[in-house]
Amino acid sequence: MTVLDIIQPDNPTLRKKAIKVSSFDKKFQMLVDDMIETMLDAPGVGLAGPQIAESKRIIVVHLPEDEEEFGDEAGVLYAVANPKIIKTSRKIVNGVEACLSIPGYAGEVDRHEMVVITGQDRYGEDIRIKAKGWLARIFQHEIDHLDGQLFIDIAHKIWRLEDESEADNTKPEIRPWDAEVVKLQKEREAEEAELRRAENE
Ligand SMILES: [Zn+2]
Numbered sequence: 001m002t003v004l005d006i007i008q009p010d011n012p013t014l015r016k017k018a019i020k021v022s023s024f025d026k027k028f029q030m031l032v033d034d035m036i037e038t039m040l041d042a043p044g045v046g047l048a049g050p051q052i053a054e055s056k057r058i059i060v061v062h063l064p065e066d067e068e069e070f071g072d073e074a075g076v077l078y079a080v081a082n083p084k085i086i087k088t089s090r091k092i093v094n095g096v097e098a099c100l101s102i103p104g105y106a107g108e109v110d111r112h113e114m115v116v117i118t119g120q121d122r123y124g125e126d127i128r129i130k131a132k133g134w135l136a137r138i139f140q141h142e143i144d145h146l147d148g149q150l151f152i153d154i155a156h157k158i159w160r161l162e163d164e165s166e167a168d169n170t171k172p173e174i175r176p177w178d179a180e181v182v183k184l185q186k187e188r189e190a191e192e193a194e195l196r197r198a199e200n201e
Pocket of ligand 1: 098101182
């Protein structure tokens with residue numbers, strides 16, 4: 001198994017609509033293994049094909065081994081090909097998200113509290129998963145990746161996380177796509193301010 005490079009928004013593959021998985025051959029099994037290895041190494045709770053520059057509709061999801069927080073779902077690993085959300089709760093919940101492809105940022109994103117997903121497992125067998133809470137959030141985030149959508153596109157608040165370089169009082173690393181995120185960040189702040197103004201009137 002190999003730890004693969006996780007791409008960032010300067011790589012256009014991240015913005016492309018991924019194509020359907022139709023072959024569950026040995027090569028695909030290797031890809032799934034490498035994706036799991038890459039996700040666990042990061043460490044992250046989910047990873048989608050486009051994030052490792054494979055424009056394929058495959059996601060892997062893993063909840064940490066924390067039984068207190070995740071109950072029966074703790075430590076469970078999912079690999080889902082061609083995932084589709086077929087049912088959503090009416091209830092929407094707000095929560096904080098980050099992304100392995102957008103290091104250094106977090107945002108507040110509204111998601112369905114519950115989703116039902118259909119697709120295939122890594123061997124091509126049909127599966128159906130009912131996910132709630134944080135698991136539902138991860139699935140929605142990863143499935144968005146398959147259509148080229150990032151959490152910064154739908155977050156209603158985005159902020160930069162303090163990294164080690166900032167703690168050291170040195171300049172934070174500048175990345176080629178920082179400007180894009182900062183632009184979205186400013187737009188959201190303006191929207192929020194506008195909303196607050198409207199509420200106060
Ligand atoms: Zn992501």
